Amino acid sequence: MSYIEIRNIFKIFGPDPQTALQMAKAGADKDEILAKTGHTVGLHDVSLSIERGETFVVMGLSGSGKSTLIRHLNRLIDPTSGEVLFDGTDILAMSISELNAFRRKRLGMVFQRFGLLPHRNVINNVAYGLEIQGQDRKTREDAARNWIERVGLGGYEDKFPDQLSGGMQQRVGLARALATDPEVLLMDEAFSALDPLIRNDMQDELVKLQGELHKTIVFITHDLDEALKLGDRIAILKDGKLIQTGRPEEIIMHPADNYVRAFTRDVNRSRVLRARTLMQPISDDDNINASWPRIADDMRLEDILPVALATNGSMSVIDGQEKLIGILSKEQVIAALVA
Amino acid sequence: MFPEKLNVPLGKWVNRFVDWLVVNYGDGFEAFADSLLTVLVWLEHILRGTPWWIMVIAIAVIGFHASRSWKIAAGLAIAMIAIGTLGLWDKAMQTLALMIVATSLSVIIGVPVGIAMALSNRLRAVMLPILDTMQTMPSFVYLIPALMLFGLGKVPAILATVIYAAPPVIRLTDLGIRLVDREVLEASRSFGASRRQILWKVQLPLALPNIMAGINQTTMMSISMVVIASMIGARGLGERVLMGIQRLDVGAGMEAGIAIVLLAVVFDRIGQAYGKRSQRSPLAEDKS
Ligand SMILES: Nc1ncnc2c1ncn2[C@@H]1O[C@H](COP(=O)(O)OP(=O)(O)O)[C@@H](O)[C@H]1O
Ligand SMILES: [Mg+2]
Numbered sequence: 001m002s003y004i005e006i007r008n009i010f011k012i013f014g015p016d017p018q019t020a021l022q023m024a025k026a027g028a029d030k031d032e033i034l035a036k037t038g039h040t041v042g043l044h045d046v047s048l049s050i051e052r053g054e055t056f057v058v059m060g061l062s063g064s065g066k067s068t069l070i071r072h073l074n075r076l077i078d079p080t081s082g083e084v085l086f087d088g089t090d091i092l093a094m095s096i097s098e099l100n101a102f103r104r105k106r107l108g109m110v111f112q113r114f115g116l117l118p119h120r121n122v123i124n125n126v127a128y129g130l131e132i133q134g135q136d137r138k139t140r141e142d143a144a145r146n147w148i149e150r151v152g153l154g155g156y157e158d159k160f161p162d163q164l165s166g167g168m169q170q171r172v173g174l175a176r177a178l179a180t181d182p183e184v185l186l187m188d189e190a191f192s193a194l195d196p197l198i199r200n201d202m203q204d205e206l207v208k209l210q211g212e213l214h215k216t217i218v219f220i221t222h223d224l225d226e227a228l229k230l231g232d233r234i235a236i237l238k239d240g241k242l243i244q245t246g247r248p249e250e251i252i253m254h255p256a257d258n259y260v261r262a263f264t265r266d267v268n269r270s271r272v273l274r275a276r277t278l279m280q281p282i283s284d285d286d287n288i289n290a291s292w293p294r295i296a297d298d299m300r301l302e303d304i305l306p307v308a309l310a311t312n313g314s315m316s317v318i319d320g321q322e323k324l325i326g327i328l329s330k331e332q333v334i335a336a337l338v339a
Numbered sequence: 340m341f342p343e344k345l346n347v348p349l350g351k352w353v354n355r356f357v358d359w360l361v362v363n364y365g366d367g368f369e370a371f372a373d374s375l376l377t378v379l380v381w382l383e384h385i386l387r388g389t390p391w392w393i394m395v396i397a398i399a400v401i402g403f404h405a406s407r408s409w410k411i412a413a414g415l416a417i418a419m420i421a422i423g424t425l426g427l428w429d430k431a432m433q434t435l436a437l438m439i440v441a442t443s444l445s446v447i448i449g450v451p452v453g454i455a456m457a458l459s460n461r462l463r464a465v466m467l468p469i470l471d472t473m474q475t476m477p478s479f480v481y482l483i484p485a486l487m488l489f490g491l492g493k494v495p496a497i498l499a500t501v502i503y504a505a506p507p508v509i510r511l512t513d514l515g516i517r518l519v520d521r522e523v524l525e526a527s528r529s530f531g532a533s534r535r536q537i538l539w540k541v542q543l544p545l546a547l548p549n550i551m552a553g554i555n556q557t558t559m560m561s562i563s564m565v566v567i568a569s570m571i572g573a574r575g576l577g578e579r580v581l582m583g584i585q586r587l588d589v590g591a592g593m594e595a596g597i598a599i600v601l602l603a604v605v606f607d608r609i610g611q612a613y614g615k616r617s618q619r620s621p622l623a624e625d626k627s
Binding site for chain 2: 097
């Protein structure tokens with residue numbers, strides 16, 4: 001069993017969800033149910049598994065149910081039907097106090113509009129989760145200082161949220177979520193409200209932190225570039241339904257339908273595609289020329305290109321153990337770029 | 340003509356209910372009235388016993404503490420001295436005592452009721468028409484049962500003032516809590532905060548500016564009740580206004596009226612300054 005499992009979740013918003021639920025189970029879609037019953041389908045039969053330590057990105061247009069989905073993982077929203085299992089435990093069966101204990105110890109969440117407490121300074125915002133846990137002042141302030149330093153906000157401990165820029169506020173949000181040392185980080189469009197340059201910095205910061213921390217991250221975004229940069233795997237939602245789940249290259253190379261294709265059309269493929277995906281696998285190394293340049297299997301197309309242009313022949317692709325696993329020709333590289 | 344058969348004898352029922360209250364719970368009301376009176380008499384004693392210049396300095400210090408402005412502090416001191424020069428110092432202290440007790444009682448009752456309303460839509464649906472009634476019903480109507488239960492004097496005056504003045508603090512407490520940003524609440528819940536923790540650490544601190552505004556309005560309304568309160572036996576500035584009306588002594592009435600306005604201005608300034616400060620922790624201004 002996976003670390004987090006979501007099974008057949010339906011979420012219907014409205015006063016009497018049961019009728020609409022039956023319709024949804026019988027196959028009616030979001031628009032039809034809204035027209036006939038006035039109820040909004042938030043999620044429609046969504047099942048997902050998320051592995052420990054991975055960064056799992058959920059993507060989709062506005063209103064596709066991303067926020068609704070991520071709020072099922074800490075039960076800020078209860079499903080109309082379906083199951084949510086966390087490390088084998090059914091979180092829907094938890095009592096309120098069990099649920100609070102679960103949220104305190106194991107989860108941290110970062111919000112699109114930051115969700116900081118405006119009446120508290122940075123250090124007391126970051127210490128909030130530890131305060132809720134009942135830690136004493138010294139412990140929580142020490143931990144908070146450490147995290148403020150780590151997200152690059154040292155010196156701002158006594159500032160209030162409205163004295164900080166958006167990017168800095170979200171660093172506070174990130175530090176606050178990390179301060180309780182949770183297993184899982186839930187991030188709902190955490191960087192969407194930021195300027196492109198700042199957003200890029202924050203993405204880099206997250207990648208760096210994740211390299212050190214190895215949390216399980218569930219990251220919501222409507223931006224495919226962000227999804228591709230951060231995600232080990234990506235799930236795509238449309239009108240509450242899960243359309244496709246896969247590794248970034250799979251999504252780019254084999255979009256499941258036109259909705260996904262529309263997302264992928266403008267993406268910079270050279271940043272996503274890697275040697276592993278493009279190469280021609282080989283079983284024996286007979287026709288390898290020893291003078292060909294050797295490239296790593298996780299090298300991105302944009303980094304392969306200069307190598308390809310500098311060589312006359314092909315390139316040999318090697319894996320992490322320096323073992324030859326495939327060949328890649330100049331023509332294949334160019335074909336991948338223009339496809 | 341509306342058919343008489345259809346008349347509902349509401350008036351009779353209310354009378355019977357009040358009689359029943361007097362007969363069965365008279366002792367309870369008396370005990371309550373006594374304790375309220377004790378507090379009021381004690382406070383009045385202190386305020387009237389304190390030398391006037393100490394009171395003026397105290398008001399100025401409170402004004403400065405609230406606003407951090409010497410100008411406001413000085414203005415408040417001058418307003419208080421002006422009340423003295425009108426020859427109404429002692430009456431003003433009586434009114435002040437009444438106002439402080441009525442406002443405190445309004446806040447002690449109003450804030451919890453406002454919190455409960457914010458947390459329960461059902462209670463809110465019940466309370467809103469009651470609050471409207473409290474504010475629009477002519478005060479004489481509920482003065483009559485108050486008089487029957489407590490007799491003439493300061494206690495019914497306080498209760499009438501509370502009924503009239505409590506709605507703003509109730510409404511604004513409710514509003515302040517409801518206006519707290521949804522995402523901030525969600526963030527708080529996502530960290531596993533209990534309802535109690537959310538109330539104390541998030542909702543109340545963020546609603547504080549609104550609650551303070553409510554307290555300020557409640558204070559103003561309780562000052563404006565002093566004239567009516569004086570009609571049922573509360574002493575103070577209202578008594579003078581009433582006397583002015585009865586004797587057609589425009590000058591005396593005007594003097595007392597000005598003193599009431601000055602008192603209101605003093606408390607309005609103090610209340611507003613505290614309200615402004617509660618919008619963010621004072622730390623912020625010190626450090627930035
Ligand atoms: N509390 C709610 N009440 C009614 N409808 C809601 C509620 N929350 C979300 N929805 C609806 O559910 C759908 C999915 O919303 P959401 O999960 O917020 O989408 P996203 O985060 O992808 O933009 C939308 O149609 C939205 O209008
Ligand atoms: Mg959303």
